[in-house]
Amino acid sequence: MPNARSPRVRAVPAVTRAVAILRLLSRSPAPQSLKAIAESLDLVPSTALHIVRALLAEDLLQVDPQTKRYSLGVGMLPLARAVLENADFPSLMRPKLEELSSRYGVTAIGVEVPDLDNMIVVALARSQAPVRLHVDIGSRFPALISATGRCVAAFSGQPEKEIEKRFRLLRWHNAPTYDAWRKEVDQVRKQGFSIDRGNYIAGVTIVAVPVLNAKGTISHTIAAVGLGSQLERATSLALARDMRTVAETIAPQLSIHA
Known part of the structure; x- marks a missing residue:
């Protein structure tokens, strides 16, 4: 054989x-x-x-x-442009992000999560609000930071020692303790979304949901960024539900499920 x-x-x-x-x-x-x-x-x-x-x-x-x-x-530009134009996730996400941004007045972001070190912005819809997060296509952030980071920790399947090691290196405005953060990660695993209220950036609320592959492991996330006064509890929960619906809708269409 x-x-x-x-x-x-x-x-x-x-x-x-x-x-x-x-x-x-x-x-x-x-x-x-x-x-x-x-x-x-x-x-x-x-x-x-x-x-x-x-x-x-x-x-x-x-x-x-x-x-x-x-x-x-x-010479890097046409290579990067080809990746974004031909990849499934950005093309599927753009209209969805525009809709979320328009409906809630947030900056809506599609993020690829290649590993525990970095997450990369690959799709973006900017808010018309006067205060906006400075982010561009190609921006990189630590993979475990903020609401998105809790989703990564919950669904990456990586050893806890590796996650804790990287958590200790993160810089927050109002950093949670590791024990408190782990409890939040456990909650994300149950509810399927995460909300960061001023931990990462003072006065800013960030909502994130995971996009999972067929094995239940995270490959991408969807995040929404707005002022804390704008995204009060009821609104942020409604936003999280809508984002989760988007994630569940596009996940089967991605090549990661082939």
Whole structure:
């Protein structure tokens, strides 16, 4: 009988290092020197230079001729645009987010959750309210922060030790204790949504619901952001119910259920 195991993937160091450089610069608030890149990734400077030159040639990086510092290049844009335009979740979510934003006056956000470290904004409908959360497509946040983070902790299936380790690194305006947070996570598992009232950002309420795959594990979340005075208890609960309906509607349409 043929061996049914998946073929072993062999490491390709140059590719791995190139991806590491791109990820490093995507997280850096300012352009980085070659020395800083090499030191951050524990690369030999000459190796880093060869990879950086190849990325420059493909317009995936750009360099300031004065400072000799590197940042992501415009060649990243068509790649990112293709991901967003061709992916199921953003295209399914856009009209739903617009509807939620219009109905409740909130900023509605579709988030991808690739791991316990980051969540990435992949769809967005902005509120017309005078006070809005500063967020854009591609924005990254710690995966366990705020209402979305409680959903991730509840439905990721990850070991509690890994979750606690990352929780200890989070920065909140009004941080809950870990024990209190774990009780909230347990509640999210029962009710299917989370509401953060001023823990993450003072005066701001964030409502989140998980989007689950066929195994019951979280792959995405839907979040809504508004002022605490705007999203009082009854309104935020109604919003959470509507968001949960959206999540349950789109989940079967995603390729993750194939």
